[in-house]
Amino acid sequence: xxxxxxxxxxxxxxxxxxxxxxxxxxxxxxxxxxxxxxxxxxxxxxxxxxxxxxxxxxxxxxxxxxxxxxxxxxxxxxxxxxxxxxxxxxxxxxxxxxxxxxxxxxxxxxxxxxxxxxxxxxxxxxxxxxxxxxxxxxxxxxxxxxxxxxxxxxxxxxxxxxxxxxxxxxxxxxxxxxxxxxxxxxxxxxxxxxxxxxxxxxxxxxxxxxxxxxxxxxxxxxxxxxxxxxxxxxxxxxxxxxxxxxxxxxxxxxxxxxxxxxxxxxxxxxxxxxxxxxxxxxxxxxxxxxxxxxxxxxxxxxxxxxxxxxxxxxxxxxxxxxxxxxxxxxxxxxxxxxxxxxxxxxxxxxxxx
Numbered sequence: 507x508x509x510x511x512x513x514x515x516x517x518x519x520x521x522x523x524x525x526x527x528x529x530x531x532x533x534x535x536x537x538x539x540x541x542x543x544x545x546x547x548x549x550x551x552x553x554x555x556x557x558x559x560x561x562x563x564x565x566x567x568x569x570x571x572x573x574x575x576x577x578x579x580x581x582x583x584x585x586x587x588x589x590x591x592x593x594x595x596x597x598x599x600x601x602x603x604x605x606x607x608x609x610x611x612x613x614x615x616x617x618x619x620x621x622x623x624x625x626x627x628x629x630x631x632x633x634x635x636x637x638x639x640x641x642x643x644x645x646x647x648x649x650x651x652x653x654x655x656x657x658x659x660x661x662x663x664x665x666x667x668x669x670x671x672x673x674x675x676x677x678x679x680x681x682x683x684x685x686x687x688x689x690x691x692x693x694x695x696x697x698x699x700x701x702x703x704x705x706x707x708x709x710x711x712x713x714x715x716x717x718x719x720x721x722x723x724x725x726x727x728x729x730x731x732x733x734x735x736x737x738x739x740x741x742x743x744x745x746x747x748x749x750x751x752x753x754x755x756x757x758x759x760x761x762x763x764x765x766x767x768x769x770x771x772x773x774x775x776x777x778x779x780x781x782x783x784x785x786x787x788x789x790x791x792x793x794x795x796x797x798x799x800x801x802x803x804x805x806x807x808x809x810x811x812x813x814x815x816x817x818x819x820x821x822x823x824x825x826x827x828x829x830x831x832x833x834x835x836x837x838x839x840x841x842x843x844x845x846x847x848x849x850x851x852x853x854x855x856x857x858x859x
Contacts, residue, residue: 547580547799550601552612554587554594555721559748561769562787566613566636569791577799583607589721595620602628609798613637613787615691618648618808619857632805634794636787639855641808647794651785652812652853655846657696659813659820660765661703662842663781664741666835667763669708674761678738682714684730684753686721686746690856700743714739721747728752735760741780743767754778772826780830782821790817810853813846 551570557563567584574580587597594616601610602624610621611634618640621633625645632645639650664681681704685692701713714737716730727749731742735756741763744753750764754775757764764775766782790811797803811817820843821827822836 544579547577547609548607549574549580549582549609549611549795549798550607551582551584552587552594552598552601552610552617553584554591554612554614554617555589555747556586557584560721561767561771562613562637565769565785565788566611566791569788570611570795572788572792573795573799576796580799591616595623598624599627602631605630608632609634609795611635611791611795613791615639615689615856618646618859621646622859632798634791634798634803636791636794637785639808639810639858641859642806644806647798647803647805648808649790649794650808650810650853650855651787651790652810652818652851653691654695654699654853655812655851656767656783656785656818657699658703658851659783659818659839659842659846660743660767660781661700662706663703663820663835663839664700664743664765665704665707665711666838667741667780668704668711670832670835672763672832672835674740674763676738676740678712678740679708679710680712680714680738680740682716682731682734682739682742684716684718684727684734684742684744684746684749686718686749688717692745694856695853696745718746718749720749722749724749724752724755726752728756731756731762732760735762741765750774770821770824772821772824776826777830780827782824782827784819784821786817786819808858810855812850812853813843814848814850819843 551567553563557567570582574582587594598620609632613636615638617635618638621635622643625631634647636649638648640646640648668675668679668681683700704711714734718727727746731753742753743765744750745767754764757778764779766779768785770782771779794803
């Protein structure tokens with residue numbers, strides 16, 4: 507009887523073991539599979555500069571973060587690369603080398619070339635670059651805004667201001683453009699299109715073009731703006747990052763006007779900043795990041811977005827615009843916007859591959 511009981515017990519234990527072992531093995535693998543399946547879609551936003559004070563990079567970060575916030579399973583890290591362009595390639599390479607990011611997002615005309623080079627060493631890394639253009643790299647998507655249209659809108663508006671008899675308008679019919687640095691898009695597109703738009707209003711309008719040499723020196727920007735005003739300039743398009751504040755300070759002290767580029771700038775100086783061209787970079791960043799997270803973003807494509815697409819426009823909704831800009835000027839500028847909606851301007855992108 508004892509032998510029979512032992513035999514039954516052994517059989518029972520064996521059966522239990524046969525049942526438990528596979529269960530243990532299965533349970534031991536399950537968390538690994540669930541962890542892999544639930545791994546967040548990881549994004550690195552590389553800012554070639556600093557975020558604070560830069561409308562472009564503020565919009566970039568805001569757009570990507572909004573897409574991540576609306577996703578159930580995505581995360582983002584923002585990396586500021588600083589102002590030394592020579593270090594950007596190494597920083598991008600370091601991000602790709604970690605193999606931690608499903609997507610690296612950035613915004614700068616020079617970034618597509620850098621991303622293309624990095625992708626040769628890290629072919630699995632995917633990139634989304636705004637404000638730049640590249641076609642044919644199957645791991646990169648670029649979005650360029652029609653900056654010829656954008657600069658033309660500013661130039662036409664500046665022409666209307668300098669000839670329109672506004673309180674701070676001068677007789678010289680000379681407009682100003684202050685750039686943080688010289689680069690192909692500035693020299694080949696923005697500068698000539700700005701003057702082109704102004705000379706549609708009056709062919710005699712002249713352009714005073716100055717270069718700050720960096721994107722942060724507000725004191726030197728103020729000095730340059732003073733020199734421009736000494737020569738009869740009455741309205742300055744300032745594209746100088748942190749240097750813009752120096753231009754506003756000078757314009758306020760000496761009764762002149764400032765135009766803003768890329769984002770709405772009226773709040774920086776009501777009555778001083780009287781016009782703002784906009785690019786909806788935040789919307790483009792949001793939409794394409796969202797598509798990347800969802801797996802529907804097509805890579806290998808370079809797209810150009812302009813006025814007719816709704817991504818380049820002029821801020822006509824801000825109360826300061828209607829308060830400080832005469833209705834006649836606003837109406838003429840709105841007519842130009844409508845013409846560009848109907849007939850987009852051709853845009854030759856410097857250095858396009």
